[in-house]
Amino acid sequence: MLEDCLTLEGKPAPKIDFTAHAKAMGARGETVKTIQELEAALIRARESDVTYIVSIDTDPAVTAPGGAWWDVAVPEVSEREEVRIARKNYESHKARQFKNL
Incomplete structure (x- = not known):
């Protein structure tokens, strides 16, 4: 801590x-x-x-040289364009996440 x-x-x-x-x-x-x-x-x-x-x-x-990413999900559904863009960005980063680490 x-x-x-x-x-x-x-x-x-x-x-x-x-x-x-x-x-x-x-x-x-x-x-x-x-x-x-x-x-x-x-x-x-x-x-x-x-x-x-x-x-x-x-x-x-x-911090680690590879960086870090804190998984905080963005809403899947929104009327706001900026939220939809943020969701696509989130999904792009999530797809690159190492599994089971």
């Missing part, structure tokens, strides 16, 4: 330990910091007979 995110009370948002949270619910998991740790953790996750999470701390200020 971003350091500068504030709660409704104006206090910093709490840090969430996703690994501890998953373990508290009966899953297994670990937090990794490097690619080598990630590779090893993924092997353990695949071998696990129960739900297994791998938590990765990342820099919230850096």
Whole structure:
């Protein structure tokens, strides 16, 4: 979570330990910091007979070089031309979205 995110009370948002949270619910998991740790953790996750999470701390200020797209659908039907154009643009982007990632 971003350091500068504030709660409704104006206090910093709490840090969430996703690994501890998953373990508290009966899953297994670990937090990794490097690619080598990630590779090893993924092997353990695949071998696990129960739900297994791998938590990765990342820099919230850096985005992936490939960019990102937040899927917020535009209405399928509208009387307004600009909404119909926006829908076509949405469908064009949606068609290029990688599935199951």
